[in-house]
Amino acid sequence: MDISMILKAIILGIVEGLTEFAPVSSTGHMIIVDDMWLQSEQFLTKYVANTFKIVIQLGSILAVIVVFKDRFIDLLGFNKFHKENIQIERRLRLSQVIVGLLPAAGLGVLFEDYIDEHLFSITTVLIGLVVGAVLMILADRVSSKEPMIQTVDQITFKQALFVGCIQCLSLWPGFSRSGSTISGGVLLGMSHRAAADFTFIMAVPIMVGASGLSLLKNWQYFTFEAIPFFIAGFISAFVFALLSIRFFLKLINRIKLVPFAVYRIILAFVICIIYF
Template sequence: MDIIMIVKAIILGIVEGLTEFAPVSSTGHMIIVDDMWLQSEQFLTKYVANTFKIVIQLGSILAVVVVFKDRFIDLLGLNKLKKETIESEKRLKLSQVIVGLIPAAVLGVLFEDYIDKYLFSITTVLIGLVVGAILMILADRFSSKDPMIQTVDQITFKQALFIGFFQCLSLWPGFSRSGSTISGGVLLGMSHRAAADFTFIMAVPIMVGASGLSLLKNWQYFTFEALPFFIVGFISAFVFALISIRFFLKLINRIKLVPFAIYRIVLAFAIYIVYF
Protein backbone atom coordinates (compact mmCIF):
# COMPACT_ATOMS: atom_id res chain seq x y z
CA MET A 1 0.00 0.00 0.00
CA ASP A 2 1.44 3.39 -1.00
CA ILE A 3 1.74 6.58 1.01
CA ILE A 4 -1.24 8.12 -0.81
CA MET A 5 -3.56 5.49 0.64
CA ILE A 6 -2.18 6.11 4.12
CA VAL A 7 -2.85 9.85 3.72
CA LYS A 8 -6.38 9.08 2.55
CA ALA A 9 -6.96 6.85 5.58
CA ILE A 10 -5.80 9.66 7.86
CA ILE A 11 -8.10 12.20 6.18
CA LEU A 12 -11.09 9.87 6.32
CA GLY A 13 -10.35 9.21 9.99
CA ILE A 14 -10.22 12.95 10.63
CA VAL A 15 -13.62 13.45 8.96
CA GLU A 16 -15.16 10.63 11.00
CA GLY A 17 -13.54 11.70 14.26
CA LEU A 18 -14.57 15.35 13.95
CA THR A 19 -18.15 14.69 12.85
CA GLU A 20 -19.38 11.47 14.48
CA PHE A 21 -20.39 13.06 17.79
CA ALA A 22 -20.80 16.69 16.79
CA PRO A 23 -24.39 17.53 15.78
CA VAL A 24 -23.46 17.97 12.11
CA SER A 25 -24.12 14.45 10.70
CA SER A 26 -21.12 12.27 9.97
CA THR A 27 -23.21 10.57 7.25
CA GLY A 28 -23.49 13.83 5.32
CA HIS A 29 -19.75 14.32 5.43
CA MET A 30 -18.94 10.73 4.50
CA ILE A 31 -21.12 11.04 1.39
CA ILE A 32 -18.79 13.77 0.16
CA VAL A 33 -15.56 11.92 0.91
CA ASP A 34 -16.85 8.62 -0.48
CA ASP A 35 -16.57 9.74 -4.09
CA MET A 36 -13.47 11.84 -3.48
CA TRP A 37 -11.41 9.28 -1.57
CA LEU A 38 -12.84 5.78 -1.51
CA GLN A 39 -14.43 4.95 -4.84
CA SER A 40 -11.33 5.90 -6.82
CA GLU A 41 -9.24 3.10 -5.33
CA GLN A 42 -9.34 -0.26 -7.12
CA PHE A 43 -8.63 -2.47 -4.11
CA LEU A 44 -11.40 -0.74 -2.12
CA THR A 45 -14.46 -2.67 -3.21
CA LYS A 46 -17.85 -1.61 -1.87
CA TYR A 47 -17.52 -4.15 0.93
CA VAL A 48 -13.97 -3.20 1.93
CA ALA A 49 -14.97 0.49 1.93
CA ASN A 50 -17.99 -0.23 4.14
CA THR A 51 -15.81 -2.27 6.51
CA PHE A 52 -13.37 0.64 6.73
CA LYS A 53 -16.23 2.94 7.77
CA ILE A 54 -17.13 0.54 10.57
CA VAL A 55 -13.51 0.40 11.74
CA ILE A 56 -13.10 4.17 11.92
CA GLN A 57 -16.45 4.48 13.69
CA LEU A 58 -15.10 2.13 16.36
CA GLY A 59 -12.15 4.50 16.73
CA SER A 60 -14.57 7.32 17.49
CA ILE A 61 -16.46 5.16 19.98
CA LEU A 62 -13.22 4.35 21.81
CA ALA A 63 -12.63 8.10 22.21
CA VAL A 64 -15.98 8.45 24.02
CA VAL A 65 -15.06 5.57 26.33
CA VAL A 66 -11.78 7.30 27.18
CA VAL A 67 -13.43 10.68 27.85
CA PHE A 68 -16.15 9.14 30.02
CA LYS A 69 -14.12 6.26 31.47
CA ASP A 70 -14.86 7.17 35.10
CA ARG A 71 -18.56 7.46 34.32
CA PHE A 72 -18.64 4.04 32.65
CA ILE A 73 -16.77 2.52 35.59
CA ASP A 74 -19.45 3.94 37.90
CA LEU A 75 -22.30 2.74 35.69
CA LEU A 76 -20.93 -0.78 35.60
CA GLY A 77 -20.27 -0.81 39.35
CA LEU A 78 -16.58 -1.54 38.89
CA ASN A 79 -15.24 1.16 41.20
CA LYS A 80 -15.37 -0.65 44.53
CA LEU A 81 -13.51 2.09 46.43
CA LYS A 82 -16.21 4.64 45.62
CA LYS A 83 -19.15 2.25 45.73
CA GLU A 84 -20.56 3.49 49.05
CA THR A 85 -20.20 7.15 48.00
CA ILE A 86 -21.82 6.48 44.65
CA GLU A 87 -24.76 4.68 46.26
CA SER A 88 -25.32 7.55 48.68
CA GLU A 89 -25.39 10.17 45.92
CA LYS A 90 -27.89 10.79 43.17
CA ARG A 91 -26.10 9.36 40.16
CA LEU A 92 -26.97 8.43 36.60
CA LYS A 93 -27.94 4.74 36.59
CA LEU A 94 -27.23 2.09 34.00
CA SER A 95 -30.96 1.36 33.92
CA GLN A 96 -31.62 4.95 32.79
CA VAL A 97 -29.18 4.55 29.92
CA ILE A 98 -30.88 1.30 28.92
CA VAL A 99 -34.30 2.98 29.01
CA GLY A 100 -32.96 5.66 26.67
CA LEU A 101 -31.67 3.02 24.25
CA ILE A 102 -34.87 1.00 23.93
CA PRO A 103 -36.93 3.11 21.45
CA ALA A 104 -34.21 3.44 18.77
CA ALA A 105 -33.01 -0.13 19.29
CA VAL A 106 -36.52 -1.53 18.73
CA LEU A 107 -37.22 0.63 15.67
CA GLY A 108 -33.75 -0.06 14.30
CA VAL A 109 -34.27 -3.83 14.44
CA LEU A 110 -37.80 -3.65 13.00
CA PHE A 111 -36.96 -1.32 10.12
CA GLU A 112 -33.29 -2.10 9.43
CA ASP A 113 -33.91 -3.48 5.94
CA TYR A 114 -36.24 -0.61 5.02
CA ILE A 115 -33.74 2.00 6.24
CA ASP A 116 -30.85 0.40 4.34
CA LYS A 117 -32.90 0.05 1.15
CA TYR A 118 -34.78 3.37 1.00
CA LEU A 119 -33.16 5.95 3.29
CA PHE A 120 -29.48 5.85 2.36
CA SER A 121 -29.46 8.27 -0.53
CA ILE A 122 -28.20 11.79 -1.12
CA THR A 123 -31.75 13.15 -1.20
CA THR A 124 -32.75 11.64 2.14
CA VAL A 125 -29.51 12.82 3.75
CA LEU A 126 -30.16 16.35 2.52
CA ILE A 127 -33.63 16.22 4.06
CA GLY A 128 -32.16 14.94 7.32
CA LEU A 129 -29.55 17.70 7.41
CA VAL A 130 -32.08 20.50 6.91
CA VAL A 131 -34.90 19.16 9.09
CA GLY A 132 -32.40 18.31 11.82
CA ALA A 133 -31.04 21.85 11.64
CA ILE A 134 -34.55 23.25 12.05
CA LEU A 135 -35.07 21.05 15.13
CA MET A 136 -31.81 22.34 16.64
CA ILE A 137 -32.79 25.97 16.01
CA LEU A 138 -36.19 25.37 17.62
CA ALA A 139 -34.52 23.65 20.60
CA ASP A 140 -32.36 26.71 21.24
CA ARG A 141 -35.29 29.04 20.65
CA PHE A 142 -37.50 27.34 23.23
CA SER A 143 -34.79 26.23 25.68
CA SER A 144 -34.98 27.40 29.27
CA LYS A 145 -32.62 30.21 30.26
CA ASP A 146 -32.15 28.49 33.61
CA PRO A 147 -32.50 24.72 33.01
CA MET A 148 -33.61 22.62 35.98
CA ILE A 149 -31.35 19.75 34.89
CA GLN A 150 -27.77 21.01 34.99
CA THR A 151 -25.92 17.68 35.15
CA VAL A 152 -26.46 14.22 33.72
CA ASP A 153 -26.95 12.86 37.26
CA GLN A 154 -30.22 14.78 37.59
CA ILE A 155 -31.89 13.09 34.63
CA THR A 156 -35.10 11.19 35.45
CA PHE A 157 -36.24 7.91 33.92
CA LYS A 158 -39.01 9.75 32.07
CA GLN A 159 -36.53 12.19 30.53
CA ALA A 160 -34.23 9.32 29.57
CA LEU A 161 -37.12 7.61 27.78
CA PHE A 162 -38.17 10.75 25.91
CA ILE A 163 -34.59 11.42 24.83
CA GLY A 164 -34.68 7.84 23.53
CA PHE A 165 -37.69 8.78 21.40
CA PHE A 166 -35.76 11.73 19.99
CA GLN A 167 -32.88 9.39 19.21
CA CYS A 168 -35.23 7.51 16.87
CA LEU A 169 -34.96 10.50 14.53
CA SER A 170 -31.29 9.63 14.00
CA LEU A 171 -32.34 6.43 12.21
CA TRP A 172 -32.99 8.79 9.29
CA PRO A 173 -29.53 9.30 7.72
CA GLY A 174 -28.32 12.87 7.98
CA PHE A 175 -30.39 13.71 11.03
CA SER A 176 -27.48 13.14 13.46
CA ARG A 177 -27.71 11.18 16.69
CA SER A 178 -26.23 13.94 18.82
CA GLY A 179 -28.24 16.64 17.06
CA SER A 180 -31.56 14.90 17.70
CA THR A 181 -30.88 13.77 21.27
CA ILE A 182 -29.27 17.01 22.49
CA SER A 183 -32.19 18.94 20.98
CA GLY A 184 -34.60 16.61 22.72
CA GLY A 185 -32.83 16.96 26.05
CA VAL A 186 -32.80 20.75 25.81
CA LEU A 187 -36.53 20.81 24.99
CA LEU A 188 -37.10 18.64 28.07
CA GLY A 189 -35.50 21.24 30.34
CA MET A 190 -31.90 20.05 30.43
CA SER A 191 -28.78 22.15 30.00
CA HIS A 192 -26.94 21.65 26.72
CA ARG A 193 -24.00 20.05 28.57
CA ALA A 194 -26.20 17.59 30.48
CA ALA A 195 -27.98 16.60 27.27
CA ALA A 196 -24.63 16.21 25.47
CA ASP A 197 -23.15 14.05 28.24
CA PHE A 198 -26.17 11.73 28.19
CA THR A 199 -26.05 11.61 24.40
CA PHE A 200 -22.42 10.49 24.33
CA ILE A 201 -22.86 7.95 27.11
CA MET A 202 -25.96 6.51 25.46
CA ALA A 203 -24.23 6.34 22.06
CA VAL A 204 -21.55 3.88 23.16
CA PRO A 205 -23.60 0.70 23.73
CA ILE A 206 -25.85 1.17 20.69
CA MET A 207 -22.92 1.97 18.39
CA VAL A 208 -20.74 -0.83 19.75
CA GLY A 209 -23.59 -3.27 19.22
CA ALA A 210 -24.36 -2.12 15.68
CA SER A 211 -20.70 -1.81 14.65
CA GLY A 212 -19.77 -5.10 16.30
CA LEU A 213 -22.41 -7.02 14.35
CA SER A 214 -21.42 -5.34 11.11
CA LEU A 215 -17.78 -6.12 11.76
CA LEU A 216 -18.52 -9.81 12.30
CA LYS A 217 -20.40 -9.93 8.99
CA ASN A 218 -17.47 -8.30 7.17
CA TRP A 219 -14.54 -9.99 8.91
CA GLN A 220 -13.33 -11.59 5.67
CA TYR A 221 -12.40 -8.17 4.28
CA PHE A 222 -9.58 -7.73 6.81
CA THR A 223 -7.00 -8.70 4.23
CA PHE A 224 -3.27 -8.17 4.53
CA GLU A 225 -3.50 -5.48 1.86
CA ALA A 226 -6.31 -3.55 3.59
CA LEU A 227 -5.12 -3.93 7.19
CA PRO A 228 -2.69 -0.93 7.24
CA PHE A 229 -5.48 1.23 5.77
CA PHE A 230 -7.85 0.11 8.54
CA ILE A 231 -5.33 0.60 11.35
CA VAL A 232 -4.30 4.11 10.27
CA GLY A 233 -7.95 5.14 9.84
CA PHE A 234 -8.86 3.77 13.26
CA ILE A 235 -6.05 5.67 14.99
CA SER A 236 -6.82 8.88 13.11
CA ALA A 237 -10.55 8.68 13.98
CA PHE A 238 -9.75 7.98 17.64
CA VAL A 239 -7.34 10.92 18.02
CA PHE A 240 -9.56 13.47 16.31
CA ALA A 241 -12.74 12.24 17.98
CA LEU A 242 -10.96 12.65 21.32
CA ILE A 243 -10.08 16.25 20.45
CA SER A 244 -13.54 16.97 19.03
CA ILE A 245 -15.49 15.57 22.01
CA ARG A 246 -13.46 17.41 24.64
CA PHE A 247 -13.65 20.67 22.69
CA PHE A 248 -17.38 20.27 22.09
CA LEU A 249 -18.21 19.53 25.73
CA LYS A 250 -16.31 22.60 26.93
CA LEU A 251 -18.16 24.91 24.55
CA ILE A 252 -21.68 23.51 24.16
CA ASN A 253 -23.27 25.43 27.05
CA ARG A 254 -21.88 28.66 25.62
CA ILE A 255 -22.34 28.32 21.86
CA LYS A 256 -25.41 26.05 21.99
CA LEU A 257 -26.84 24.47 18.82
CA VAL A 258 -27.59 27.27 16.33
CA PRO A 259 -24.03 27.54 14.91
CA PHE A 260 -24.09 23.81 14.16
CA ALA A 261 -27.54 24.15 12.59
CA ILE A 262 -26.30 26.90 10.27
CA TYR A 263 -23.31 24.75 9.31
CA ARG A 264 -25.66 21.84 8.48
CA ILE A 265 -27.73 24.02 6.16
CA VAL A 266 -24.57 25.24 4.40
CA LEU A 267 -23.37 21.62 4.10
CA ALA A 268 -26.71 20.54 2.64
CA PHE A 269 -26.50 23.36 0.09
CA ALA A 270 -22.93 22.33 -0.83
CA ILE A 271 -23.94 18.69 -1.31
CA TYR A 272 -26.91 19.77 -3.42
CA ILE A 273 -24.66 21.89 -5.67
CA VAL A 274 -22.13 19.06 -6.10
CA TYR A 275 -24.63 16.30 -6.85
CA PHE A 276 -27.55 18.08 -8.51
Protein backbone atom coordinates in the same frame (compact mmCIF):
# COMPACT_ATOMS: atom_id res chain seq x y z
CA MET B 1 -0.26 -0.19 -0.56
CA ASP B 2 1.29 3.17 -1.39
CA ILE B 3 1.57 6.11 0.97
CA SER B 4 -1.24 8.00 -0.78
CA MET B 5 -3.75 5.40 0.39
CA ILE B 6 -2.56 5.74 3.97
CA LEU B 7 -2.95 9.53 3.71
CA LYS B 8 -6.47 9.07 2.37
CA ALA B 9 -7.30 6.76 5.28
CA ILE B 10 -6.01 9.37 7.71
CA ILE B 11 -8.06 12.14 6.12
CA LEU B 12 -11.20 9.97 6.10
CA GLY B 13 -10.54 9.18 9.76
CA ILE B 14 -10.25 12.90 10.50
CA VAL B 15 -13.63 13.54 8.87
CA GLU B 16 -15.21 10.73 10.89
CA GLY B 17 -13.57 11.78 14.14
CA LEU B 18 -14.56 15.43 13.83
CA THR B 19 -18.17 14.80 12.80
CA GLU B 20 -19.38 11.56 14.44
CA PHE B 21 -20.37 13.13 17.75
CA ALA B 22 -20.79 16.77 16.77
CA PRO B 23 -24.39 17.59 15.76
CA VAL B 24 -23.47 18.07 12.10
CA SER B 25 -24.13 14.58 10.63
CA SER B 26 -21.11 12.41 9.93
CA THR B 27 -23.16 10.72 7.19
CA GLY B 28 -23.47 13.96 5.24
CA HIS B 29 -19.72 14.50 5.36
CA MET B 30 -18.86 10.89 4.54
CA ILE B 31 -21.07 11.04 1.44
CA ILE B 32 -18.80 13.74 0.01
CA VAL B 33 -15.46 12.11 0.86
CA ASP B 34 -16.76 8.65 -0.03
CA ASP B 35 -17.59 9.73 -3.55
CA MET B 36 -14.32 11.61 -3.90
CA TRP B 37 -11.97 8.88 -2.65
CA LEU B 38 -13.36 5.55 -1.53
CA GLN B 39 -15.04 4.80 -4.83
CA SER B 40 -11.93 5.73 -6.82
CA GLU B 41 -9.67 2.98 -5.46
CA GLN B 42 -9.61 -0.41 -7.20
CA PHE B 43 -8.93 -2.56 -4.13
CA LEU B 44 -11.69 -0.81 -2.15
CA THR B 45 -14.75 -2.75 -3.21
CA LYS B 46 -18.11 -1.69 -1.83
CA TYR B 47 -17.74 -4.21 1.01
CA VAL B 48 -14.18 -3.22 1.94
CA ALA B 49 -15.20 0.46 1.92
CA ASN B 50 -18.19 -0.27 4.18
CA THR B 51 -15.95 -2.25 6.53
CA PHE B 52 -13.52 0.67 6.68
CA LYS B 53 -16.36 2.97 7.73
CA ILE B 54 -17.21 0.58 10.58
CA VAL B 55 -13.57 0.49 11.69
CA ILE B 56 -13.19 4.27 11.84
CA GLN B 57 -16.51 4.55 13.67
CA LEU B 58 -15.09 2.24 16.32
CA GLY B 59 -12.16 4.63 16.64
CA SER B 60 -14.62 7.42 17.43
CA ILE B 61 -16.45 5.23 19.96
CA LEU B 62 -13.18 4.46 21.74
CA ALA B 63 -12.62 8.21 22.12
CA VAL B 64 -15.95 8.57 23.94
CA ILE B 65 -15.03 5.72 26.27
CA VAL B 66 -11.74 7.45 27.09
CA VAL B 67 -13.39 10.83 27.75
CA PHE B 68 -16.09 9.30 29.97
CA LYS B 69 -14.03 6.46 31.43
CA ASP B 70 -14.77 7.41 35.05
CA ARG B 71 -18.48 7.59 34.33
CA PHE B 72 -18.48 4.17 32.67
CA ILE B 73 -16.52 2.68 35.58
CA ASP B 74 -19.25 3.95 37.91
CA LEU B 75 -22.09 2.82 35.66
CA LEU B 76 -20.70 -0.72 35.42
CA GLY B 77 -20.09 -0.95 39.17
CA PHE B 78 -16.32 -1.37 38.96
CA ASN B 79 -15.50 1.37 41.49
CA LYS B 80 -15.00 -0.47 44.78
CA PHE B 81 -14.70 2.72 46.81
CA HIS B 82 -18.34 3.73 46.49
CA LYS B 83 -20.61 3.38 49.48
CA GLU B 84 -23.83 1.42 49.25
CA ASN B 85 -26.11 4.44 48.82
CA ILE B 86 -23.96 5.71 45.94
CA GLN B 87 -24.07 2.26 44.34
CA ILE B 88 -27.87 2.39 44.38
CA GLU B 89 -27.77 5.80 42.71
CA ARG B 90 -25.32 4.43 40.15
CA ARG B 91 -27.58 1.51 39.25
CA LEU B 92 -30.42 3.94 38.66
CA ARG B 93 -28.28 5.93 36.25
CA LEU B 94 -27.33 2.76 34.41
CA SER B 95 -31.02 1.91 34.15
CA GLN B 96 -31.65 5.35 32.69
CA VAL B 97 -29.02 4.76 30.02
CA ILE B 98 -30.64 1.42 29.15
CA VAL B 99 -34.10 3.01 29.01
CA GLY B 100 -32.71 5.76 26.78
CA LEU B 101 -31.09 3.47 24.24
CA LEU B 102 -33.88 0.88 23.93
CA PRO B 103 -36.23 2.76 21.51
CA ALA B 104 -33.60 3.42 18.82
CA ALA B 105 -31.95 0.03 19.33
CA GLY B 106 -35.28 -1.76 18.91
CA LEU B 107 -36.28 0.17 15.80
CA GLY B 108 -32.78 -0.16 14.38
CA VAL B 109 -32.92 -3.96 14.63
CA LEU B 110 -36.44 -4.12 13.16
CA PHE B 111 -35.83 -1.79 10.24
CA GLU B 112 -32.09 -2.19 9.57
CA ASP B 113 -32.53 -3.73 6.13
CA TYR B 114 -35.17 -1.20 5.08
CA ILE B 115 -33.00 1.73 6.22
CA ASP B 116 -29.95 0.39 4.38
CA GLU B 117 -31.92 -0.22 1.17
CA HIS B 118 -34.17 2.83 1.02
CA LEU B 119 -32.88 5.67 3.18
CA PHE B 120 -29.21 5.95 2.28
CA SER B 121 -29.45 8.37 -0.62
CA ILE B 122 -28.37 11.94 -1.28
CA THR B 123 -31.97 13.16 -1.11
CA THR B 124 -32.77 11.56 2.24
CA VAL B 125 -29.53 12.83 3.78
CA LEU B 126 -30.31 16.37 2.58
CA ILE B 127 -33.75 16.13 4.20
CA GLY B 128 -32.17 14.90 7.43
CA LEU B 129 -29.62 17.72 7.46
CA VAL B 130 -32.20 20.47 6.99
CA VAL B 131 -34.98 19.09 9.21
CA GLY B 132 -32.44 18.30 11.92
CA ALA B 133 -31.14 21.86 11.71
CA VAL B 134 -34.69 23.20 12.16
CA LEU B 135 -35.13 21.02 15.28
CA MET B 136 -31.86 22.33 16.73
CA ILE B 137 -32.85 25.96 16.12
CA LEU B 138 -36.24 25.30 17.73
CA ALA B 139 -34.55 23.72 20.77
CA ASP B 140 -32.34 26.77 21.26
CA ARG B 141 -35.29 29.12 20.81
CA VAL B 142 -37.30 27.54 23.63
CA SER B 143 -34.37 26.69 25.92
CA SER B 144 -34.28 28.36 29.32
CA LYS B 145 -31.43 30.60 30.45
CA GLU B 146 -31.45 28.65 33.72
CA PRO B 147 -32.16 25.00 32.80
CA MET B 148 -33.75 22.85 35.50
CA ILE B 149 -31.33 20.00 34.79
CA GLN B 150 -27.70 21.08 34.98
CA THR B 151 -25.98 17.66 35.15
CA VAL B 152 -26.60 14.22 33.73
CA ASP B 153 -27.20 12.87 37.25
CA GLN B 154 -30.44 14.85 37.51
CA ILE B 155 -32.08 13.15 34.52
CA THR B 156 -35.18 11.10 35.38
CA PHE B 157 -36.37 7.83 33.84
CA LYS B 158 -39.17 9.64 32.01
CA GLN B 159 -36.75 12.16 30.53
CA ALA B 160 -34.30 9.42 29.56
CA LEU B 161 -37.10 7.59 27.74
CA PHE B 162 -38.16 10.75 25.93
CA VAL B 163 -34.60 11.46 24.79
CA GLY B 164 -34.36 7.82 23.69
CA CYS B 165 -37.48 8.24 21.59
CA ILE B 166 -36.09 11.42 20.03
CA GLN B 167 -32.92 9.46 19.24
CA CYS B 168 -35.01 7.34 16.86
CA LEU B 169 -34.89 10.32 14.47
CA SER B 170 -31.17 9.61 14.02
CA LEU B 171 -32.05 6.37 12.22
CA TRP B 172 -32.85 8.69 9.30
CA PRO B 173 -29.44 9.29 7.65
CA GLY B 174 -28.28 12.88 7.95
CA PHE B 175 -30.35 13.67 11.03
CA SER B 176 -27.43 13.13 13.45
CA ARG B 177 -27.64 11.18 16.69
CA SER B 178 -26.17 13.96 18.81
CA GLY B 179 -28.21 16.64 17.02
CA SER B 180 -31.50 14.89 17.72
CA THR B 181 -30.80 13.79 21.29
CA ILE B 182 -29.22 17.04 22.48
CA SER B 183 -32.17 18.93 20.99
CA GLY B 184 -34.58 16.57 22.73
CA GLY B 185 -32.80 17.02 26.04
CA VAL B 186 -32.78 20.81 25.73
CA LEU B 187 -36.51 20.79 24.94
CA LEU B 188 -37.01 18.88 28.20
CA GLY B 189 -35.22 21.56 30.23
CA MET B 190 -31.70 20.12 30.32
CA SER B 191 -28.61 22.24 29.97
CA HIS B 192 -26.82 21.73 26.67
CA ARG B 193 -23.90 20.12 28.51
CA ALA B 194 -26.14 17.68 30.44
CA ALA B 195 -27.92 16.70 27.22
CA ALA B 196 -24.57 16.26 25.44
CA ASP B 197 -23.11 14.12 28.24
CA PHE B 198 -26.17 11.86 28.24
CA THR B 199 -26.06 11.66 24.44
CA PHE B 200 -22.43 10.52 24.36
CA ILE B 201 -22.83 8.01 27.19
CA MET B 202 -25.98 6.58 25.62
CA ALA B 203 -24.34 6.34 22.18
CA VAL B 204 -21.57 3.96 23.24
CA PRO B 205 -23.53 0.73 23.86
CA ILE B 206 -25.78 1.13 20.83
CA MET B 207 -22.87 1.98 18.51
CA VAL B 208 -20.64 -0.77 19.90
CA GLY B 209 -23.43 -3.28 19.39
CA ALA B 210 -24.23 -2.16 15.84
CA SER B 211 -20.58 -1.85 14.80
CA GLY B 212 -19.68 -5.18 16.42
CA LEU B 213 -22.39 -7.03 14.51
CA SER B 214 -21.34 -5.34 11.28
CA LEU B 215 -17.70 -6.33 11.83
CA LEU B 216 -18.69 -9.96 12.36
CA LYS B 217 -20.54 -9.90 9.04
CA ASN B 218 -17.57 -8.33 7.23
CA TRP B 219 -14.62 -10.00 8.93
CA GLN B 220 -13.43 -11.62 5.69
CA TYR B 221 -12.54 -8.19 4.29
CA PHE B 222 -9.68 -7.73 6.76
CA THR B 223 -7.14 -8.72 4.14
CA PHE B 224 -3.39 -8.18 4.35
CA GLU B 225 -3.70 -5.38 1.79
CA ALA B 226 -6.54 -3.60 3.59
CA ILE B 227 -5.31 -3.82 7.22
CA PRO B 228 -2.81 -0.87 7.02
CA PHE B 229 -5.62 1.24 5.53
CA PHE B 230 -7.96 0.23 8.37
CA ILE B 231 -5.38 0.86 11.10
CA ALA B 232 -4.48 4.33 9.79
CA GLY B 233 -8.16 5.32 9.63
CA PHE B 234 -8.91 3.90 13.10
CA ILE B 235 -6.06 5.80 14.79
CA SER B 236 -6.89 9.01 12.94
CA ALA B 237 -10.59 8.78 13.86
CA PHE B 238 -9.76 8.07 17.51
CA VAL B 239 -7.35 11.01 17.89
CA PHE B 240 -9.57 13.57 16.20
CA ALA B 241 -12.75 12.33 17.87
CA LEU B 242 -10.96 12.71 21.21
CA LEU B 243 -10.04 16.31 20.39
CA SER B 244 -13.47 17.06 18.94
CA ILE B 245 -15.42 15.70 21.92
CA ARG B 246 -13.33 17.54 24.51
CA PHE B 247 -13.59 20.79 22.55
CA PHE B 248 -17.33 20.36 21.97
CA LEU B 249 -18.12 19.67 25.63
CA LYS B 250 -16.21 22.76 26.75
CA LEU B 251 -18.10 25.03 24.36
CA ILE B 252 -21.62 23.62 24.05
CA ASN B 253 -23.16 25.56 26.96
CA ARG B 254 -21.82 28.80 25.49
CA ILE B 255 -22.37 28.45 21.75
CA LYS B 256 -25.39 26.10 21.94
CA LEU B 257 -26.87 24.52 18.79
CA VAL B 258 -27.66 27.30 16.32
CA PRO B 259 -24.11 27.59 14.87
CA PHE B 260 -24.15 23.86 14.13
CA ALA B 261 -27.62 24.17 12.59
CA VAL B 262 -26.41 26.93 10.27
CA TYR B 263 -23.42 24.80 9.31
CA ARG B 264 -25.74 21.88 8.48
CA ILE B 265 -27.80 24.05 6.15
CA ILE B 266 -24.63 25.25 4.42
CA LEU B 267 -23.45 21.62 4.10
CA ALA B 268 -26.78 20.65 2.54
CA PHE B 269 -26.38 23.50 0.04
CA VAL B 270 -22.85 22.34 -0.84
CA ILE B 271 -24.02 18.75 -1.36
CA CYS B 272 -26.81 20.06 -3.63
CA ILE B 273 -24.26 21.93 -5.74
CA ILE B 274 -21.99 18.88 -6.01
CA TYR B 275 -24.67 16.33 -6.89
CA PHE B 276 -27.49 18.27 -8.56
